[in-house]
Amino acid sequence: MAKATQLIDNEVFRAYATYTAIVLLKMMLMSLITAYFRITRKAFVNPEDTASFGKGESAKKFLRTDPDVERVRRGHLNDLENIVPFVGIGLLYALSGPELSTALLHFRIFVGARIFHTFAYLIPLPQPGRGLSWAVGYSVTFSMAYRVLKTAWLL
DSSP, X not given: OOOHHHHHHOHHHHHHHHXXXXXXXXXXHHHHHHHHHHHHHTOBSSGGGGGGGOSTHHHHTTBSOOHHHHHXXXXXXXXXXXXXXXXXXXXXXXXXXXXXXXXXXXXXHHHHHXXXXXXXXXXXXXXXXXXXXXHHHHHHHHHHHHHHHHHHHTO
């Protein structure tokens, strides 16, 4: 069994850790962007969140949905649906012994696709930009999963 210090010395694992940290921080940023849009649009889903804007009936008008808030939320949900699998499959991939150059290509393309996807969602950019960026990131995760299965099961 590899020790943690051995993993940190592995260039592929360090690359994985770096790019995983980037996309996880990006995903965390989506929470802050959601909060920003909720506050600036005064659109909340919980009654206690409206307390600073009024009491009773005057606060109820802030319990609503807003298209901008919902757009950010959908972008964040898409991150959860795509970054979480990348984290798990990427770890297995990094441990499967790929070439550094191939691993970097996978990690960089995934991170670039997710960052572009976020901009495409928030700006919004016309389709097919957002859809293509999603497909690129998804394909990278699938490619890594194939490599893991090929290595583990000798496919």
